[in-house]
Amino acid sequence: MKDYVGENADSGIVHSLETTSAKTHDYLISDELRHGEETSVWVDKGYVYAGRETVFTKDGKTFWGVVRKAPKGGEIDDLGG
Numbered sequence: 857m858k859d860y861v862g863e864n865a866d867s868g869i870v871h872s873l874e875t876t877s878a879k880t881h882d883y884l885i886s887d888e889l890r891h892g893e894e895t896s897v898w899v900d901k902g903y904v905y906a907g908r909e910t911v912f913t914k915d916g917k918t919f920w921g922v923v924r925k926a927p928k929g930g931e932i933d934d935l936g937g
Contacts (some may be wrong), residue, residue: 858882862889865896883908894918 858880862872872889886899886908896919897912907921 860885860889862891865898896921898922 858876858878860874860876860882861870866867871891874888876885882900883904890897894901894912895917898921900923904922909922913920914919
């Protein structure tokens with residue numbers, strides 16, 4: 857099993873919880889965890905697929921804080937990109 861938790865970054869209060877079988881890919885659950893009032897999204901690279909950052913940041917108010925791999929031969933900067 858896998859557990860997914862949506863949490864308020866300031867208060868630490870959990871606002872959503874989803875559980876799935878272990879074979880469910882992480883990116884399939886990300887929309888279920890959102891409530892629509894987010895100002896930032898903090899997830900690991902398992903939630904990333906083409907166009908996802910655009911969906912989350914289209915309003916210009918949501919910060920996309922996703923850990924990314926360094927480019928081949930490169931270094932990761934402070935924001936993970």
